[in-house]
Amino acid sequence: MKKKVLAALMAMTMLALTACGSAAAPAATTGSSDSGAGAVASGGGKKVAVAMPTQSSERWMHDGANMKAQLEELGYTVDLQYAEDDVQAQVSQIENMIAAGANCLVIAAIDSDALVNVEAQAKNAGIPVIAYDRLLMNTDAVSYYATFDNKGVGTKIGEYIVKNCGATKDDPKTIELFMGSPDDNNAHMLYAGLMEQIQPLLDEGALICKSGQLAFEDNNTLRWDQQTAMKRCEDLLTRYYADEDLDICACAYDGLSYGCMSALEGAGYTDANWPMITGQDAELMATKHIISGKQTMSIYKDTRLLASKCVTMVQAVLEGSEPEINDTEQYNNGKIVVPSYLCEPVPVDKNNYKEVIIGGGYYTEEQLAE
Numbered sequence: 001m002k003k004k005v006l007a008a009l010m011a012m013t014m015l016a017l018t019a020c021g022s023a024a025a026p027a028a029t030t031g032s033s034d035s036g037a038g039a040v041a042s043g044g045g046k047k048v049a050v051a052m053p054t055q056s057s058e059r060w061m062h063d064g065a066n067m068k069a070q071l072e073e074l075g076y077t078v079d080l081q082y083a084e085d086d087v088q089a090q091v092s093q094i095e096n097m098i099a100a101g102a103n104c105l106v107i108a109a110i111d112s113d114a115l116v117n118v119e120a121q122a123k124n125a126g127i128p129v130i131a132y133d134r135l136l137m138n139t140d141a142v143s144y145y146a147t148f149d150n151k152g153v154g155t156k157i158g159e160y161i162v163k164n165c166g167a168t169k170d171d172p173k174t175i176e177l178f179m180g181s182p183d184d185n186n187a188h189m190l191y192a193g194l195m196e197q198i199q200p201l202l203d204e205g206a207l208i209c210k211s212g213q214l215a216f217e218d219n220n221t222l223r224w225d226q227q228t229a230m231k232r233c234e235d236l237l238t239r240y241y242a243d244e245d246l247d248i249c250a251c252a253y254d255g256l257s258y259g260c261m262s263a264l265e266g267a268g269y270t271d272a273n274w275p276m277i278t279g280q281d282a283e284l285m286a287t288k289h290i291i292s293g294k295q296t297m298s299i300y301k302d303t304r305l306l307a308s309k310c311v312t313m314v315q316a317v318l319e320g321s322e323p324e325i326n327d328t329e330q331y332n333n334g335k336i337v338v339p340s341y342l343c344e345p346v347p348v349d350k351n352n353y354k355e356v357i358i359g360g361g362y363y364t365e366e367q368l369a370e
């Protein structure tokens with residue numbers, strides 16, 4: 001199954017490359033959305049190694065394929081590797097990338113604290129490191145960080161809940177939180193953005209979390225794992241929602257939403273009492289769920305744009321050019337403040353998915369209808 005998806009993504013990438021410059025590129029995995037057409041091949045065969053976390057989540061497949069396509073278009077040689085959420089496997093992959101003579105490392109970490117030594121090795125070998133989507137913590141070896149506004153993702157999920165759930169003091173709604181992985185800085189930032197929005201409703205009693213599991217240490221999900229979220233949701237439904245429905249699943253990622261959906265179905269929820277369910281990444285399946293009404297919203301992150309910003313950082317460290325940076329304050333990794341580019345996350349639901357997702361050329365109408 002995974003192999004089939006990868007093959008399809010690679011085929012789409014090839015198509016995008018062939019159609020380089022076409023404004024109406026039809027898939028999520030295409031060349032750069034703003035640097036592809038007419039780009040001058042400057043890479044000269046230099047080796048860029050890209051370490052990605054897992055192929056089990058669609059977004060990382062897009063990220064890897066986009067990075068590979070856009071770097072190759074510029075004449076770089078790309079070594080793209082996935083570690084299937086195995087922390088030690090990622091460490092070994094990066095060690096091998098260094099040994100194989102990479103000129104630059106792009107890393108989307110599984111557990112960035114585990115990479116501190118290997119990053120120091122890269123620094124000693126004079127290999128620049130760029131953090132991709134997830135901040136590399138506790139290292140001074142990282143030059144730049146390309147990401148989305150991670151607190152903004154939480155803010156937007158929170159704003160959506162507050163605006164659309166209809167909770168008031170007189171008509172309170174129940175809510176449970178399914179947050180991301182504690183070893184991922186993004187998960188903490190998302191949580192902070194979300195809580196800022198929903199805290200006033202919790203304080204006035206318009207939102208009620210019956211489990212009381214509002215602290216991140218109680219509602220996080222190691223490795224953003226779907227099964228873990230499903231089991232926790234099953235447990236919460238049994239323990240706290242036997243007599244009253246759960247109205248809102250505030251999920252930090254589409255995979256967690258799928259886990260909650262299975263638990264809800266297992267507990268007998270139907271269209272009549274189906275909760276509001278949030279997510280992140282606007283995966284193909286999640287977008288289909290948004291259309292069918294099973295998932296309420298997600299956060300669309302255009303991985304083509306993120307890849308194009310990261311590529312400008314690779315060019316900067318390898319060619320001495322200036323990358324685009326729009327944040328020099330927020331991303332303190334414990335050792336340094338990493339100069340960053342934050343792309344904008346966009347909330348999508350039934351009302352705007354056509355304009356944002358189909359209009360943006362991320363998925364076609366046909367893909368969503370399959």
Ligand code: BGC
Pocket residue numbers: 057059133134180184186187224252253254280281301
């Ligand atoms: C990313 C999210 C993604 C999550 C799970 C986070 O670091 O920013 O887009 O949903 O990891 O893969």
